[in-house]
Amino acid sequence: MNDRISRRRLLQALGVGGAGIGLSACGVYTPPKTGGNANNARLNSTAFDIPTSGVNFPKGFPSGPTQLRVVDSGDQKAIFWNAFFPELQKKFPNVKVSYDGTDWTTIQQEITLGLHNGTAPDFFQLPPTITIGEAVNSGWLAALDDFVPNWSTIKAGFPTGTFGEGVTDFNGKTYAYPWTTNQRISWGLLYNDQYLKQAGFDGTKIMSWDQFTEAAKKTTKQGAGKYFGLIMGIGQTGQISGTIDALAESAGAHGGEFNWQTGQYNFTSDIYREATELILGMFANKYMFPDSVSIGAPQARGEFPQGVAAMIVQGPWNIPEYEQTNPGLKFGFNLAPQKNPSSIWPFSYAPGGSNTWVVSNASKAKAVIGLIFNYVGTLKGQTEWADYDGAGDPPQYPQAMQHAKMDTISRGALELGYKHTVLAPNPELKTPSYANYQELYVPPQPTWDQTLVGMVTGQVKTNVKDTLKKVQDSYEAAMEKAFSACKAQGVNISRDDFTFSSWNPREAYKYPTKS
Amino acid sequence: MTASSGMVRARPVKPLGRRIWEARWCYLFMLPGIVLSVLFSLWPVVASWYYSLFNWDGINKVMYWAGLNNYRELVHDPTFWADFGRSFLFMVVTVPLEVGLALLVAVVLNDRSLRLAPLYRTLFFLPVVMTTAIMGIAMQFVFAAYQGPVNEALQALHLIKAPVSWLGQPSTVMATAIIIFVWKWMGQPMIYWLAALQTVPSDLYEAARVDGARGWERLRSITVPLVAPFGAIIVFIIAVGNLNVFAFLQALTGGGPDYASETMELFIYRWAFGAATGGASGTSLRLGYASAAAIFFGLAVMLIALPQIGLVARLRQRGFSLGRSIS
Numbered sequence: 001m002n003d004r005i006s007r008r009r010l011l012q013a014l015g016v017g018g019a020g021i022g023l024s025a026c027g028v029y030t031p032p033k034t035g036g037n038a039n040n041a042r043l044n045s046t047a048f049d050i051p052t053s054g055v056n057f058p059k060g061f062p063s064g065p066t067q068l069r070v071v072d073s074g075d076q077k078a079i080f081w082n083a084f085f086p087e088l089q090k091k092f093p094n095v096k097v098s099y100d101g102t103d104w105t106t107i108q109q110e111i112t113l114g115l116h117n118g119t120a121p122d123f124f125q126l127p128p129t130i131t132i133g134e135a136v137n138s139g140w141l142a143a144l145d146d147f148v149p150n151w152s153t154i155k156a157g158f159p160t161g162t163f164g165e166g167v168t169d170f171n172g173k174t175y176a177y178p179w180t181t182n183q184r185i186s187w188g189l190l191y192n193d194q195y196l197k198q199a200g201f202d203g204t205k206i207m208s209w210d211q212f213t214e215a216a217k218k219t220t221k222q223g224a225g226k227y228f229g230l231i232m233g234i235g236q237t238g239q240i241s242g243t244i245d246a247l248a249e250s251a252g253a254h255g256g257e258f259n260w261q262t263g264q265y266n267f268t269s270d271i272y273r274e275a276t277e278l279i280l281g282m283f284a285n286k287y288m289f290p291d292s293v294s295i296g297a298p299q300a301r302g303e304f305p306q307g308v309a310a311m312i313v314q315g316p317w318n319i320p321e322y323e324q325t326n327p328g329l330k331f332g333f334n335l336a337p338q339k340n341p342s343s344i345w346p347f348s349y350a351p352g353g354s355n356t357w358v359v360s361n362a363s364k365a366k367a368v369i370g371l372i373f374n375y376v377g378t379l380k381g382q383t384e385w386a387d388y389d390g391a392g393d394p395p396q397y398p399q400a401m402q403h404a405k406m407d408t409i410s411r412g413a414l415e416l417g418y419k420h421t422v423l424a425p426n427p428e429l430k431t432p433s434y435a436n437y438q439e440l441y442v443p444p445q446p447t448w449d450q451t452l453v454g455m456v457t458g459q460v461k462t463n464v465k466d467t468l469k470k471v472q473d474s475y476e477a478a479m480e481k482a483f484s485a486c487k488a489q490g491v492n493i494s495r496d497d498f499t500f501s502s503w504n505p506r507e508a509y510k511y512p513t514k515s
Numbered sequence: 516m517t518a519s520s521g522m523v524r525a526r527p528v529k530p531l532g533r534r535i536w537e538a539r540w541c542y543l544f545m546l547p548g549i550v551l552s553v554l555f556s557l558w559p560v561v562a563s564w565y566y567s568l569f570n571w572d573g574i575n576k577v578m579y580w581a582g583l584n585n586y587r588e589l590v591h592d593p594t595f596w597a598d599f600g601r602s603f604l605f606m607v608v609t610v611p612l613e614v615g616l617a618l619l620v621a622v623v624l625n626d627r628s629l630r631l632a633p634l635y636r637t638l639f640f641l642p643v644v645m646t647t648a649i650m651g652i653a654m655q656f657v658f659a660a661y662q663g664p665v666n667e668a669l670q671a672l673h674l675i676k677a678p679v680s681w682l683g684q685p686s687t688v689m690a691t692a693i694i695i696f697v698w699k700w701m702g703q704p705m706i707y708w709l710a711a712l713q714t715v716p717s718d719l720y721e722a723a724r725v726d727g728a729r730g731w732e733r734l735r736s737i738t739v740p741l742v743a744p745f746g747a748i749i750v751f752i753i754a755v756g757n758l759n760v761f762a763f764l765q766a767l768t769g770g771g772p773d774y775a776s777e778t779m780e781l782f783i784y785r786w787a788f789g790a791a792t793g794g795a796s797g798t799s800l801r802l803g804y805a806s807a808a809a810i811f812f813g814l815a816v817m818l819i820a821l822p823q824i825g826l827v828a829r830l831r832q833r834g835f836s837l838g839r840s841i842s
Contacts, residue, residue, distance in 0.1 A: 112573075138576055234772075290660035291661050293771075294771070439579070450774070453773045454773045456772075457773045485570075
């Protein structure tokens with residue numbers, strides 16, 4: 001332990017570690033006194049019932065000084081940890097926690113570096129560019145089966161689709177723990193109730209695409225330059241494409257960009273063309289907040305409660321933040337506008353969870369992690385997670401959500417998530433070669449998102465239909481090229497591994513799992 | 516001088532080992548610098564050459580041999596050439612603006628009769644020490660289309676009818692970035708120029724005044740010729756610096772919109788550390804490809820730097836140096 005700390009300090013001294021590693025040297029964990037993300041619900045939360053003995057208490061729990069370093073992407077998660085870790089430290093004064101709820105850019109840089117040089121935190125979230133399979137193959141991760149008490153029982157309590165061979169499990173052991181669910185509406189409509197009502201619209205009813213345009217038009221007019229119909233942050237990759245994907249998928253483009261039924265991209269479908277034209281129209285007609293092209297998602301969601309726009313397409317994780325920081329704001333959350341509100345196709349979500357934690361193989365605090373991981377996997381732990389994180393990062397246990405204390409908007413958002421999402425198939429489940437495919441895949445240039453930004457800014461001058469055809473062709477070609485590259489390297493993978501013709505997009509995909 | 520008298524007895528050459536031993540303290544003190552240079556300068560360059568020959572995401576242990584494919588692909592990548600050209604365009608436009616404006620300001624501030632010169636010097640230099648990331652974010656607000664002070668001022672002056680998204684339009688983003696960049700960094704060459712100007716003997720100006728030379732004539736006939744050698748060095752220092760604008764553009768625009776402000780460094784960063792796409796689209800990290808681009812760019816920067824080295828050497832022979840002028 002001492003050796004590890006001294007290396008960390010050395011890194012810090014060299015300036016390699018940056019903020020996250022710097023925080024790791026802070027010693028005892030103290031939660032922020034005025035956490036901007038504080039959720040009202042947590043004020044009513046009961047005390048944590050962390051076990052000190054019994055079957056859920058890990059054998060070999062350290063009695064001497066133990067340092068636990070945790071890094072994740074913060075946001076809603078930080079609200080839970082900010083309450084939990086002080087309680088853990090109170091119960092076990094020998095355990096000192098250093099928690100860093102940071103951003104994905106920092107995770108990308110510091111976790112990647114930490115994994116390579118053996119200074120990764122004890123438990124953390126992997127950067128999106130490192131798959132769990134890659135991390136397991138590199139020997140960076142510890143199997144939870146080896147140190148989480150009652151792991152098989154805990155695991156069996158989670159809903160189907162939480163764990164899966166090739167997703168969280170490798171060679172029969174579990175290396176990743178997704179205790180929050182993907183079953184949520186990631187792209188919903190947050191609306192300013194006052195502006196919409198003034199324009200004659202009721203945000204509690206799901207809007208059609210025509211109504212969406214009309215609402216944007218009327219609110220922009222009534223705003224007279226002070227506020228606009230819609231705000232987006234398309235300066236950030238994935239924002240405009242994510243919005244269009246969500247509009248298209250719930251209109252019947254199964255799987256969103258990639259149709260798992262056919263094993264082909266959806267870009268040339270009429271639905272994608274119409275969804276694209278809908279959003280481009282918002283820009284062309286100036287119903288959009290004027291800086292939407294140059295700002296990213298954090299700025300856009302920060303601007304919305306300031307009253308600069310009537311609507312924003314974003315996730316439910318904004319709800320507690322808006323309630324806390326803008327108590328005067330009257331807003332609501334609903335499904336994103338629908339092409340046909342009477343026939344809504346579900347949003348598909350990938351196996352695993354919305355957040356996945358992994359444990360460093362080099363960690364010397366595995367027993368402490370075992371205690372935490374066991375606890376958050378119980379109904380009590382899942383309910384407490386729900387108390388703090390609500391609809392933004394809901395836990396996997398549906399019954400935990402029933403017990404959780406949360407406000408009306410968050411509960412509504414959560415129920416929409418349960419009602420309008422289904423588990424999607426995933427090639428990782430079919431073939432272990434998927435990891436090789438990912439390594440050899442070269443994304444087309446420009447990407448779908450870049451093409452959309454090009455259309456908005458007038459850089460792409462062809463019509464929408466022809467542009468989408470080009471996008472489709474380039475994505476299909478990239479896939480084929482990756483298959484060829486795999487073949488050349490002796491890796492066996494084909495289009496068949498990406499095709500799940502039996503999948504009914506209205507139902508959760510039933511895939512084989514060893515859990 | 517006779518042949519015999521011209522014969523000088525050659526000093527016996529000491530063996531290399533002995534010479535090193537005699538200068539052992541010099542080598543010892545050089546060692547940390549050499550080690551750090553090898554680790555943080557030489558090794559990354561060598562590693563880049565090596566990585567550029569592989570298909571590798573920079574993370575996985577497995578590296579797939581690509582030979583020269585990354586270079587071949589690069590040559591046919593229009594975004595690469597656009598970014599490559601943009602990097603040099605940025606340099607070509609900003610250097611004369613930055614250096615020229617800095618000279619004018621320095622000449623004015625070099626006037627000892629100007630009482631507030633130190634205050635102005637500080638004001639012009641302040642943006643240089645401002646954190647680039649913070650400045651980038653602040654400028655997003657300053658140039659915002661929605662209630663941005665620049666737009667409001669221009670509208671109040673009736674120069675524009677409607678707010679312009681200066682950083683959100685491909686047609687205006689680079690020009691806006693250049694204006695901000697020149698404002699931020701002009702203070703640096705200004706200090707160089709001030710140092711150079713202080714080497715010009717004041718009696719030359721006094722003599723010129725006695726001869727009836729006006730301000731412009733003194734500038735043209737005395738100041739410019741005497742500081743020109745320094746100018747050459749300043750231009751090259753600033754030119755190489757203005758090719759390295761990653762932090763500035765990343766904070767200000769992130770290379771957008773639609774790559775309209777992406778330069779080579781952002782291109783390299785995007786491929787080396789860019790976001791994952793996932794699903795059927797795999798990940799987009801390509802450290803090998805980014806390394807190939809970095810090598811291209813590095814060679815180009817070297818082409819700019821080489822004349823600088825030659826010029827500095829030549830000026831040194833003529834007795835010029837910025838160090839001398841500063842001292």
